Amino acid sequence: MNRLTGIFWSLLFLAVPVLGVATFAVAPALDVWLPKDVSTHGAAIDGLFYFILALTGVVFVATEVMLFWFLWKYDAAKAAGPATYIHGSHTLEVVWTIIPAATLLFLAIYQMNTWADVKMRRPSMAPSVEVVARQFEWRLRYPGRDGTLGTGDDLFLVNDLHVPVDEDFLVQLKSMDVLHSFFLPNLRIKQDAVPGMKIPVWFKAKETGQFDIVCAELCGWGHYKMKGRVTVESRENFDRWLEAQYARQEATQPEADPSTAVARTE
Amino acid sequence: MSIATSPSTVHHESAAPAPHPAGFLSTYVFSKDHKVIGLQFLFSTLVWFLIGGLLALAVRWQIAWPWSDVPVLGKLFAQEGGQMAPEFYTMLFTMHATVMIFLVIIPILAGAFGNFLIPLMIGADDMAFPTLNMLSYWFMWPAFIAFGASFFVEGGAASSGWTSYPTLSTNVASSPGSGWGQTLWLIGLTMVGVSSMLGSVNYMTTIILMRAPGMTMFRLPMTIWAMFITAVLQAFALPVLTAAGFMQLADRTLGTGFFSPEGNIVNNWMQATGGGQPLLWQHLFWFYSHPAVYIMILPAMGMVSDILTTFARKPLFGYRPMVYSIAGIAGLGFIVWGHHMFISGMNPALGITFMVSTMMIALPSAVKTFNWLGTIWGGRIQFTTAMLFALSFVSMFIIGGLSGIFMAATPVDIFIHDTYFIVAHFHYVLFAGTAMGVFAGIYYWFPKMFGRTMNEFWGKVHFFLTFLFMNGTFFTMHILGAVGFPRRLADAYHYETFHHLQPLNAFMTWCAIGMVATQIIFAANFFWSMFFGPVAGRNPWHSNTLEWTAPSPPGHGNFDFQPVVHRGPYEYSVPGVEKDHLMQTDPPNAAAAALAAAH
Numbered sequence: 001m002n003r004l005t006g007i008f009w010s011l012l013f014l015a016v017p018v019l020g021v022a023t024f025a026v027a028p029a030l031d032v033w034l035p036k037d038v039s040t041h042g043a044a045i046d047g048l049f050y051f052i053l054a055l056t057g058v059v060f061v062a063t064e065v066m067l068f069w070f071l072w073k074y075d076a077a078k079a080a081g082p083a084t085y086i087h088g089s090h091t092l093e094v095v096w097t098i099i100p101a102a103t104l105l106f107l108a109i110y111q112m113n114t115w116a117d118v119k120m121r122r123p124s125m126a127p128s129v130e131v132v133a134r135q136f137e138w139r140l141r142y143p144g145r146d147g148t149l150g151t152g153d154d155l156f157l158v159n160d161l162h163v164p165v166d167e168d169f170l171v172q173l174k175s176m177d178v179l180h181s182f183f184l185p186n187l188r189i190k191q192d193a194v195p196g197m198k199i200p201v202w203f204k205a206k207e208t209g210q211f212d213i214v215c216a217e218l219c220g221w222g223h224y225k226m227k228g229r230v231t232v233e234s235r236e237n238f239d240r241w242l243e244a245q246y247a248r249q250e251a252t253q254p255e256a257d258p259s260t261a262v263a264r265t266e
Numbered sequence: 267m268s269i270a271t272s273p274s275t276v277h278h279e280s281a282a283p284a285p286h287p288a289g290f291l292s293t294y295v296f297s298k299d300h301k302v303i304g305l306q307f308l309f310s311t312l313v314w315f316l317i318g319g320l321l322a323l324a325v326r327w328q329i330a331w332p333w334s335d336v337p338v339l340g341k342l343f344a345q346e347g348g349q350m351a352p353e354f355y356t357m358l359f360t361m362h363a364t365v366m367i368f369l370v371i372i373p374i375l376a377g378a379f380g381n382f383l384i385p386l387m388i389g390a391d392d393m394a395f396p397t398l399n400m401l402s403y404w405f406m407w408p409a410f411i412a413f414g415a416s417f418f419v420e421g422g423a424a425s426s427g428w429t430s431y432p433t434l435s436t437n438v439a440s441s442p443g444s445g446w447g448q449t450l451w452l453i454g455l456t457m458v459g460v461s462s463m464l465g466s467v468n469y470m471t472t473i474i475l476m477r478a479p480g481m482t483m484f485r486l487p488m489t490i491w492a493m494f495i496t497a498v499l500q501a502f503a504l505p506v507l508t509a510a511g512f513m514q515l516a517d518r519t520l521g522t523g524f525f526s527p528e529g530n531i532v533n534n535w536m537q538a539t540g541g542g543q544p545l546l547w548q549h550l551f552w553f554y555s556h557p558a559v560y561i562m563i564l565p566a567m568g569m570v571s572d573i574l575t576t577f578a579r580k581p582l583f584g585y586r587p588m589v590y591s592i593a594g595i596a597g598l599g600f601i602v603w604g605h606h607m608f609i610s611g612m613n614p615a616l617g618i619t620f621m622v623s624t625m626m627i628a629l630p631s632a633v634k635t636f637n638w639l640g641t642i643w644g645g646r647i648q649f650t651t652a653m654l655f656a657l658s659f660v661s662m663f664i665i666g667g668l669s670g671i672f673m674a675a676t677p678v679d680i681f682i683h684d685t686y687f688i689v690a691h692f693h694y695v696l697f698a699g700t701a702m703g704v705f706a707g708i709y710y711w712f713p714k715m716f717g718r719t720m721n722e723f724w725g726k727v728h729f730f731l732t733f734l735f736m737n738g739t740f741f742t743m744h745i746l747g748a749v750g751f752p753r754r755l756a757d758a759y760h761y762e763t764f765h766h767l768q769p770l771n772a773f774m775t776w777c778a779i780g781m782v783a784t785q786i787i788f789a790a791n792f793f794w795s796m797f798f799g800p801v802a803g804r805n806p807w808h809s810n811t812l813e814w815t816a817p818s819p820p821g822h823g824n825f826d827f828q829p830v831v832h833r834g835p836y837e838y839s840v841p842g843v844e845k846d847h848l849m850q851t852d853p854p855n856a857a858a859a860a861l862a863a864a865h
Binding site: 005006009012013016019020023024027031032033034035044045048049052053055056059060063064066067070071074075076079082083084085086087088089092093096097100101104105107108111112114115116118119120135176177178179181183185186188189190191192193194195196197199210211212214215216217218219220221222223224225227 | 351352353356425426427431432433434437440441442526527528530531532533540542543544545578579580581582583584585586587609610611614615617618621622625626628629632633635636637639640642643644645646647648649654657658660661664665668669671672675676677678680681683684685730733737741742744745746748749750752754755756757758760761762763766767770836838839840841846
């Protein structure tokens with residue numbers, strides 16, 4: 001066999017780690033990368049992402065380059081004599097079992113705390129808002145002036161979530177019809193909304209601004225357009241907005257509010 | 267059932283008359299010969315592979331250029347002005363995944379390669395239960411018809427994703443495809459399950475009982491070990507999916523409420539019954555479908571191991587660790603299903619348990635990769651088309667394996683769950699992994715199947731272009747996922763977070779078009795070589811395993827002599843032996859005996 005073909009194919013396999021690393025290196029410059037994080041817990045998630053990226057990146061480059069090197073070096077057209085007659089190595093098997101096992105176990109334990117923070121250590125407070133997902137909108141219910149959900153002064157809105165900055169915010173997530181997923185890319189929040197379940201979701205925003213609410217679980221033909229906006233703003237602005245919305249609701253919907261009918265289906 | 271381990275019952279082609287009548291129907295259609303059944307599976311699945319690929323192109327078209335006129339197909343499906351409706355798009359990706367998983371990958375690995383290779387590689391004259399084997403193929407046809415027909419019923423085919431999560435799938439008002447399309451989907455799925463189960467019991471029995479004399483379990487080629495463990499996985503996991511499928515069918519047709527809570531209203535249509543739980547379906551579905559992920563890759567791993575050793579002219583590095591790691595993957599595979607449900611609403615404490623088991627399942631995969639690298643090390647590598655595909659399996663499986671760790675990390679999964687990161691991950695495992703293994707297998711065993719070799723030059727062109735376009739399509743998905751770009755959206759560019767990603771998606775679609783177009787080269791090579799390729803002898807690759815001692819293609823009853831096995835399958839480049847391979851059937855000669863004494 002021709003040596004040139006061996007060189008060609010080895011280099012093709014070398015292109016995998018080269019272009020692979022290049023893609024990840026260029027992506028942030030092209031703005032094809034993690035969106036801006038405005039939550040307090042997001043740094044831990046992103047940090048873990050980068051940590052795993054570095055770890056897997058090293059393994060990726062090492063193994064792919066090794067593959068290339070073996071192809072280059074042990075090409076039948078280049079290497080003289082017969083292949084090495086060997087059936088394995090007990091030492092190597094032990095080494096490459098124990099090292100990855102220890103690494104993976106470390107990774108497993110290392111991340112538990114972040115997970116517990118985001119999904120298990122719920123702040124002890126009344127829900128700040130109830131989000132009821134339905135085809136294809138996010139129905140919001142703020143507790144109103146009395147701070148309690150399910151009372152007469154609840155405020156009803158659609159797709160327009162407002163959140164005070166630097167405060168714990170607790171969402172009570174429900175679904176009316178099918179599965180949806182409450183995805184706030186900039187707040188590093190994602191939680192499925194499940195019919196028949198009330199699921200708590202909490203976060204603390206650390207920066208003001210307007211961001212997307214995306215549905216991340218297939219919910220039917222209009223899944224792509226189930227879009228909301230989350231506005232993170234100062235406490236004063238939030239209170240002012242709440243008052244304005246409340247006044248508007250009082251003025252336009254004195255009775256027979258269709259959204260309350262929805263809320264009663266729980 | 268004939269037990270090949272006893273020489274007296276072996277059918278010698280010359281001595282014993284063929285037990286089957288030689289009519290066309292019984293030879294090529296309702297055949298009980300494992301080789302014909304294997305080829306029937308192969309041809310059927312390759313046709314569905316083409317359909318699944320075209321469905322993928324239509325999906326890619328919409329993602330790259332949303333709401334633009336679809337060329338050719340747009341008019342065929344009579345969409346308004348040739349553009350795609352969002353419910354049509356939803357149906358497309360549902361059926362792309364369904365076709366690729368249930369009608370291509372699972373049946374091509376177990377059905378085509380399993381059937382063709384198991385008796386040949388263990389030295390048996392056929393499967394243990396030939397009639398059952400025939401039925402396992404024919405039970406695929408109701409599935410072909412159900413899935414195929416569902417495109418043409420009112421509302422179109424199923425459109426609740428290949429995962430069919432309730433209540434989208436159970437409530438007829440929730441989606442156009444949740445009408446007849448979904449019912450047919452469930453019927454098709456059940457039939458695929460019946461077929462797999464019939465195959466599974468047959469493979470287990472055959473491998474346990476019908477090995478040739480001297481073929482101990484630890485002399486089996488890796489392909490057979492992988493097929494055996496895959497069959498065990500099928501047998502244990504499938505009943506759960508079948509039960510879940512019937513429960514969903516009952517929810518849809520009989521008015522039960524296994525998966526719907528009380529008072530569920532969809533699209534102003536209230537379900538009469540309730541008291542169920544949507545998460546129940548997810549648990550049952552993934553209890554099968556996670557082991558199914560391994561059903562979809564273990565056989566390819568086995569085949570790749572055999573091909574690597576042949577073209578590295580070297581024994582497999584760490585045979586026993588390779589067997590144990592397959593068994594380890596299969597065992598752990600049963601306790602990791604919850605990693606599909608980290609953000610589903612399942613108890614987050616349970617998520618931690620599944621996270622730990624998922625992290626641990628990366629271990630046997632790592633061991634396998636290191637052993638493949640060890641196999642190539644010190645070899646004398648021959649860059650045949652089969653070898654190139656096998657090497658690309660290893661190279662790509664590294665990517666698919668490592669990207670899995672991101673999703674296994676529960677906090678990271680919060681962000682990348684249901685984004686293109688996961689789409690990248692499973693396409694690296696299933697297409698860049700398994701499909702490459704399948705191509706490697708086809709180029710490698712084609713001479714045994716049809717008695718002729720495929721064209722090597724065009725094979726390499728096919729490999730090179732597939733390799734380029736595949737990485738162009740799928741690697742970019744990783745960084746798309748890093749942005750949080752969600753899967754299954756007909757148009758994501760109206761979101762501020764994603765509006766700038768259209769050019770990247772257009773690039774990926776061009777690559778996907780190139781990738782599908784490249785397969786024309788494969789199809790042409792395949793059919794041309796079937797009739798006009800150079801005639802292959804019994805053992806064109808100078809390989810060691812039993813199938814290469816049989817004629818190419820093998821006649822009914824496979825072997826024209828009784829194979830007796832003297833050694834393991836990977837004795838390449840044995841010092842002191844003249845030729846660089848020592849077949850499993852080669853009698854122990856003086857040199858080999860001397861070597862054995864030296865060990």
